[in-house]
Amino acid sequence: MDTDVKRARDCAEAAFKKKEQQLREGQQAMAEYQAAGAATRERTARLRASRLARDAGLKTPVPAAQKQPA
Secondary structure, three states: OOOHHHHHHHHHHHHHHHHHHHHHHHHHHHHHHHHHHHHHHHHHHHHHHHHHHHHHOOOOOOOOHHHHOH
């Protein structure tokens, strides 16, 4: 009977440790996922600003005298 109690306790302890490990891994994975998303958003914003600045520099207004009538 004593071995049954010990076996049950060992099994419960192993299950508890496994769930704790899964919880830690899940939290770490979520943190990595959120960090990757934040990095992507920052990179996208930087590239968008760069593209808009480049496009603004390329678009120079054509003087009215050079416009062709429609």
